[in-house]
Amino acid sequence: MVVGELAHEKDLVIIGGGPGGYHAAIRAAQLGKTVTMVEKESLGGVCLNKGCIPSKVFAHGAERLAAAKQDEMLGIVSSGISFELAKLASYKNQVVKQLRDGVEALCRANKIEVIRGSAFFLSTDRIGVENEDSYEVYRFKEAIIATGGTPVKLAGPPEVNARVIDSWSIANLAEVPEHLVILGDDYIALETAMTFKAFGSKVTLVLCGEREEFSFDASINRELNRILKKSGITVAKGYSFEEVGLKSDGVSILLNGKKGARKIEGSHLFYSLGTKPLLDNLGIDRLGMELSEEGLVVTDSSGRTSIRNIFAIGDVTEGPQLAVKAIKQGKTAAETICGRKSENDLTFLPVIARTRPPIACAGLTEQEAKHQGYDVTVGEFSLAGNGYATILGKKDGLVKVVFDKESDLMLGVHLIGQGAVELISNGITALEMAARDEDIIFPAYPHPSINEALLEAAEAFKGEAIHSIPKKVTVKI
């Protein structure tokens, strides 16, 4: 870099055009800022192009494939159903393109300047952007770091290849694996397990790091384990990953645990081990920006870093590595920069898995609430008792609500089952508005609907769910 070289003057510069970045850009533009967004690959980022969207298209295809196989009892008769992964992949590409085009159109309509290239900080008010042979310098008033992350790599060789795949490469598989071994216990691992099981793969799910259980509420874990077993997915718990051997026709995975060593042979290995922040080539070391022990950018509740005019959002910051967090943080940072009082409160951030059936949780689990010292009461209702679930033939699942016995305040909502994702927003709104049991019980719920399961879970808290066989309880009037 040449001292004194001409810098283009910019207002707000956002580095990264993923969901966090483009939400920030559009919100800032809505509030009157001139916005420049730097993106080295595709607008929409990992979420749209490689992560959430492709995996949700696959999950949708899996759900429909499984449904098609049960349609005959509904009078929908066809002579034999087969599945072609390539067609679904092509639909996925269409969806991704359509959504990416949408984001590009929104950026244009909001007069957001999009610059292609890799950005790095030169100082606290200048960045350089490299794109093949070109190199430009921009001076900014404020910047937002929204560079996201990459999948944590499996220790040791081999790298990702045709048989060892991660969350970025799985959507590009040419064929349905014969036996997919999955390493991981997060929502990505679970979605992949259920999706490929529906596609016809044999699936073995290995909880790594010697984990003995999934990280949901205990009741969700119990139901999830039952559903996994019922669907024929083998789950190996309590092991740590040792190594993977590549063979001409498959992979051989060596595990170790308290129960001793175990070898699993499969056709493919998929792993989901979390996300690593993309900060390496960003030049933030030279700015003296405060990082956490884990190497994540430390921010205040508005997203401001230790450098006053630079904000950070999404996977480069502390907290769960979810698009929903990046989006919330992106809008908050933009609003703060535009002078609006705004803050992130991620207390009731939902955790979602588009499994079959889906899982959606917000707030404290029963275990967490007890651990935090609450005197906890819970209400639970099985979808087996829900009329609409019976109509749909979707009776797996349950709803659980966690209350503080002293105040009757709701602390958490946990759903597994049809409609879980849509219904969690009812739970989140209730949690945000400090709902008590009566706030859930008082409203009218459509009949027949899955919604009624949430009502009955809250009623069960007092032993008053209508569609549960009564237990011996003392009822106070």
Add this chain to the structure above:
Amino acid sequence: MVVGELAHEKDLVIIGGGPGGYHAAIRAAQLGKTVTMVEKESLGGVCLNKGCIPSKVFAHGAERLAAAKQDEMLGIVSSGISFELAKLASYKNQVVKQLRDGVEALCRANKIEVIRGSAFFLSTDRIGVENEDSYEVYRFKEAIIATGGTPVKLAGPPEVNARVIDSWSIANLAEVPEHLVILGDDYIALETAMTFKAFGSKVTLVLCGEREEFSFDASINRELNRILKKSGITVAKGYSFEEVGLKSDGVSILLNGKKGARKIEGSHLFYSLGTKPLLDNLGIDRLGMELSEEGLVVTDSSGRTSIRNIFAIGDVTEGPQLAVKAIKQGKTAAETICGRKSENDLTFLPVIARTRPPIACAGLTEQEAKHQGYDVTVGEFSLAGNGYATILGKKDGLVKVVFDKESDLMLGVHLIGQGAVELISNGITALEMAARDEDIIFPAYPHPSINEALLEAAEAFKGEAIHSIPKKVTVKI
């Protein structure tokens, strides 16, 4: 009846075992009452046996049939799909039996005595129950009238027959009608129109009573009309029904309106003209019970009639004739009888149509809010801008929120589109808790999800929906 004849002594007697009745019975049993329920036909009532549940099974079948025809783009390949109504009807019978068995089991488990027969009041504390040759008299402390209603009949002959059908008889059709003419504009008429269109019928929907429009919020009406047109359903507006002629191979329906007379030829006529309360043979005339001008039982907010120890719930009372109302009233009446302070507030009763896509509304429409004198602002968001709707290929629909400009209080939520039914509970909880726009905007919404459309509708209220092309608006910070 013989004076002085022996009466069986009962505690709480509930007349009618439909959704209102059995919810009341179970809640009262939960609170310690000894409950007797009199039912002349099947437990579960019209809703379970003839109404909501059968029609929802059909709607579910229709949705899946339509989906199956689009599955190929998801890689789900089959060689030709045909539809057999008889198989769906058989599945419907299974579902109905399963749910009815469930209600019976719950009644047994809650030690509710179920008496078969027709009940009528002898006095304010005695009823007679007739069942074929048997006749018994029961003395009660409290009674709940939950006898429900029957479909209002079409004026003049012919009665319901193989070609002229109502909401009770449609689920028994042997074959898919070639051309189904539908008279009515309520959710039943709409569901039937869309269900049978998916089954392969030609469908003509006639809004009766010279109505020019559906009764939803204007934005929902607009989108609904667009979807009806797109799906090939003909809608005739502004006519009143004159007469139906029966021919050997169909029906001939004569309409009249401002635009003159019109004759529609079809293979079948279906009509849905509301519900008539079932009070005729109940003997309430001799009790001096207060009725409304329309012949409905007048109650206070707990469900108590003008006779202190007799309550009434559901379709025999004023207000919308929906199961959701009966259920809420049933529990409230039971709780009141058991000494708990409880009341019905039906302000935010949801209106649901399991159309394709579904419709779900609660609170005031924009028109109603203006009419009531509010200074109204609205936010609207199209599902075409929602990522998850794109994944599902379900981009029809919109979300609209109605706010009071002065207080920012939410007055109504209106949804048409995938997930509408599940999401309305978020809206209802928010309305019940007196949410303002910020209470909808602040929470985190799962990504990608249909839920985000509700958020963006609320954001649109301030011109801040992320996925809408910006209009020229003045934004206040």
